[in-house]
Amino acid sequence: DGGITQSPKYLFRKEGQNVTLSCEQNLNHDAMYWYRQDPGQGLRLIYYSQIVNDFQKGDIAEGYSVSREKKESFPLTVTSAQKNPTAFYLCASSQGRDRAGLQHFGDGTRLSIL
């Protein structure tokens, strides 16, 4: 079955530590996205990528970094500069720019501070 796999499901970060969230898709989608969701809030865009080796900042990129070395993979690193990282992180993909509204989501990663 095609889909998006996020891992781990739960992650705990110590102060001063960088952590990396994994996102892999086998839908052959060109575009991939990272969102953050806080309780009672909608989704806020962190980073997005339309093609391999290219990515753009979203609305709340500070304290985060990404890479897109393969079409299937779009990992997100939450750096120590992100002072309030506790949230639900969602990875999504879409076929391309014209279908960017039709996004498929992974199951998410819950990140907490130890």
Place this chain on the structure above:
Amino acid sequence: QKEVEQNSGPLSVPEGAIASLNCTYSDRGSQSFFWYRQYSGKSPELIMFIYSNGDKEDGRFTAQLNKASQYVSLLIRDSQPSDSATYLCAVFRAGGTSYGKLTFGQGTILTVHP
């Protein structure tokens, strides 16, 4: 003013009733409109999208769009307890040669009680 606004609810309806979920948006250049359903602790899933003014029906769901009033709604007929979830409105504006922006509202919590 938020770009996409929804009444956060909770909206409570009895089983079998019609649930009406509303969303307003501020960008008149918005081109397409999406409703995602998100069960507690889960990721969003797309349930409806609409591009043109008027109504679009899919089973028990009807999406309504009025671009002049910058208003989009979702009606759920014969509501079931399994419809209890958070409903996210998302609005898309294409970006020409670059990625367009998909902006989410904060979501409306719907509770259908037996």
